Amino acid sequence: MKDIEINSKSEADALETVCRELRLPGEAFEIVESKPSDSSEAGASSAALVIKIRLKKDVFRDIVRDRVMGLLKNMGVFAEVRVRATEDFLNADIYTKQGSILIGRRGETLDALQHLLNRMICRNDRDMPMILLDVEGYRAKIQRRLKKIALTAAEKAQKTGQPSKMEPMSPHDRKYIHKLLSEIEGVTTYSMGREGQRYVVIAGKSTPGQFVGEDEELLPEFLDDPALIKRERPLFQKKHFQNTRTKLPANGNDMNDLLIQDNEEEKSPGN
Amino acid sequence: MEKLVKYIAEALVDRPEEVFVKSIEGENSIIIELKVAPDDVGKVIGKGGQTAKAIRKILSAAATKLKKKSLLQILE
Numbered sequence: 001m002k003d004i005e006i007n008s009k010s011e012a013d014a015l016e017t018v019c020r021e022l023r024l025p026g027e028a029f030e031i032v033e034s035k036p037s038d039s040s041e042a043g044a045s046s047a048a049l050v051i052k053i054r055l056k057k058d059v060f061r062d063i064v065r066d067r068v069m070g071l072l073k074n075m076g077v078f079a080e081v082r083v084r085a086t087e088d089f090l091n092a093d094i095y096t097k098q099g100s101i102l103i104g105r106r107g108e109t110l111d112a113l114q115h116l117l118n119r120m121i122c123r124n125d126r127d128m129p130m131i132l133l134d135v136e137g138y139r140a141k142i143q144r145r146l147k148k149i150a151l152t153a154a155e156k157a158q159k160t161g162q163p164s165k166m167e168p169m170s171p172h173d174r175k176y177i178h179k180l181l182s183e184i185e186g187v188t189t190y191s192m193g194r195e196g197q198r199y200v201v202i203a204g205k206s207t208p209g210q211f212v213g214e215d216e217e218l219l220p221e222f223l224d225d226p227a228l229i230k231r232e233r234p235l236f237q238k239k240h241f242q243n244t245r246t247k248l249p250a251n252g253n254d255m256n257d258l259l260i261q262d263n264e265e266e267k268s269p270g271n
Numbered sequence: 272m273e274k275l276v277k278y279i280a281e282a283l284v285d286r287p288e289e290v291f292v293k294s295i296e297g298e299n300s301i302i303i304e305l306k307v308a309p310d311d312v313g314k315v316i317g318k319g320g321q322t323a324k325a326i327r328k329i330l331s332a333a334a335t336k337l338k339k340k341s342l343l344q345i346l347e
Contacts, residue, residue, distance in 0.1 A: 067282070074275040074331045101332050109332045112325035119314075120282035240273055 014051040153202040163203035284311035
C-alpha cells in the first residue's frame, strides 16, 4: 500500500481532505512525514507542507469487515468474515452455509460483490489496496483448477510447440498464469483479445509460423509484457514463407499445401 | 431488498442523503427504483455500466432466496 502524499497548509487540513476524498474516518490514517514544501518546485502555490499520510492497516481491515458484513446482512445471508492483509491485497474470506447464493454461476455473483466492495471502500483510488473476496475457498479451488489446465497446456507447448488459447478471464487470473508459467522453461505466455474478453495464449518459445494466416487485426495488443512479446512477433516469418515460395516456383504447390496445413493446425489449438 | 439497494448506493455516492429507493413488489417480481443526486449517477452506473451490472447481479441473488425476479431501475 502506497502512502498518500498531499500538499496542504497544515496536518489537520491534509487529514481532513484525505478523509473526505476516501470517505473514511480520521482514525484510519496516520501521518508519517511532514516537511515544508520545496517552494521552487511548487511555485507560488499556497501549500506550505508536503504531508505523507498512511492508511492504518488494522483499522482498514475492520472497515472492510464491517462493509462485507453489512452487505451480507442486507442480502439476508448469515456469515462469518475474516479479513487478512497481504502485501498487495486485502483478502476477505466469507464462511457461510449459504455459499452457493454468494458465488453464483461461475462465480459471477462473487465477482459482482467484489467489484462493489472495491467501489464502496476504495472508490477509484489506485493507491488503495484491492480487496479480494472469497467464499468458502471457492477462488482457491478455481485457482488450483486453473493451474492444472495451464500446466497441461504448457507441457503441450513444450513438447509440440503448439500454442493453446485459454478461456477469457479476469486480469487477476491472467496475471497468475503469466507468473506461474514464467518459471517454466521453453514456454511463453501472452494475452490477446479485446478488453473484457482478453485471454492467455500459452506457446512454446521460438515456435515457427505462430501467427501465419492470422489477421493483422487479431494480433495481440501486447499489453501484458511488451518486452517479452515483441520477440515473438512473427511478421518476419510470414515473409520467410513468401520468400521461399517465390524462390522455388517448381515447388510452389507443395509449399502452399504446407502453409494450409499449418493454418489448419493453428485454428484448432484448443483440442 | 430496498434496504440492500439503499445500503449499496449510499456507500457508492458522494451524497448519501440524496439516495431514494422505492420498490414495487408483485407476486413473482420486485421492481426497485433508485434515484441519486445527478452528479452521482455515474458512480452508481460505473465504467461501462459495470457497477450497475454488479448491483443487479447481487439483487437477483438476493431475490432468488425469496423466489422472485428482480428489476432495478436507475432513474435520471
